[in-house]
Amino acid sequence: MMKCHNLRFANATRLNDPFDCHPSLIDFSKVPAEKCKRWPAHLIEELESCQYKNLRKRTWICSLSKVYDSLLMWCFYSSYSGVCIGIDMEKAEKYLSQVMNGVYFGTQQLEVQYKDIVNKPDFFHKIDMINYTRYQLSTKAKEWEHEKEVRLLLTDPLVGTIPSEYSESAKKEDGSVDYEDVRFYPVIGRECFCELYLGINVEKDKQDEILKVARWLNPEMKIYRMTVDPDAFKLKPVLIQ
Template identity: 50%
Template sequence: MGTVKLYKYLDYNGGLMMLSYSNLQFTNATQLNDPFDCHPSLIDFSNVPKEACGSCPPEIIEESRRAPFRRNREQVWICSLSKIHDSILMWSYYSKHKGTCIGLDMEKAKKYLSRMHGRIMISCVEVEVQYKDMVEKPDYFRDTKDFFHYQLSTKAKAWEHEQEVRLFILAPSPTYRILLPHQNDKNGPIDWKEVRAFPKIGGECFESVYLGINMHTDEKSKIISAARKLNPDMKIYQMGIDTNAFRLNTELIK
């Protein structure tokens, strides 16, 4: 079996920080750029069977089953990766092709990601995002889906170009957060959901780095320097334009 490689698209600053600190960024699900992402309304809790009610009204049962999925969305932190390094749209999102894309050897990363970073690490085995044309709303009481993974890995078809693969942490330990919850800044208390988690992985996990077509020369030098310091064997590529097709190509920097 070949090496499993996944890619992290970042702007220049994000790429430099990731290479400098040898870590992965996890973001709370409520802070992602898709308002449907991980939303509990992806699942239908309304068809409560009589046998599930007992002496309780169906509305109480419905709410009791929905509540954990609301908490999931607030307590899960996600690291979004991609199967591809040459998506024109993804490069455009990150500083108009001025950013970076970092290739990770996931087989090597698993030994770090399987450690306990929160209450539980859901996935050191990668979970692929499933893209749907419509909100299917599986019936919580009658379907046999893994509803937890369905909630956290189902997105609209409009995002399919990202070819996303996700890693999850539930309630990450403060050790891995860049700021602690309730710590004050000049504007007052920080919302704990806005805090990012940064578990560290080994330099050997960093397989490659790709430089955006429009990245400034001085920024390229800093990225290359950080990459070579982190892992001397890391491959460094310059992204370029394929003049015969609407696609990007790569050139290895010796």
């Protein structure tokens, strides 16, 4: 991410939470009688829900966070031996909304909302495409609330217009790869990388490598090492550069 100064977008169907962006978050079952003059209710339900099933396949997500010191996130994602990278989103915005190779490339930003239960909105009694789309793509279980996630969304990105790659494990026997297995890496400016937090368990040789890249990336980047707060169950950032 720092060496190529980019962000990673993965398809919504490939996220680790199986509930993520799931079309069943919306209730399509209460079809009004007046809509059943030509087709039966089950067919209308299938037709209306189809676009939301496809929405999940058409959407790529970059997951960011509003916090840098969550104990759970440091533990789950890196065993305290990784890094947390701070992005200046105001500066990144101009790179994430532009024309590339004659094609408009733009991202949408959504703040994730966390729910105790699946409280499905009734599709047929409050028709609002934007609200339903946002609800599907930004609703998660309360258990994830510590992440304070903000999502960047790409819809229908084109291979060849944005840097992309796929893992070898995604290849089928005939050598082909499903579109959903492609990951996209739009490049942003080096000045967008404003902060770096080193985990408390980062090894010395790894730290030296990371710092070398960080200095090259943005000499004005503020670099911190996370330490254990002796007076609370918290991480305490200490400025080292």
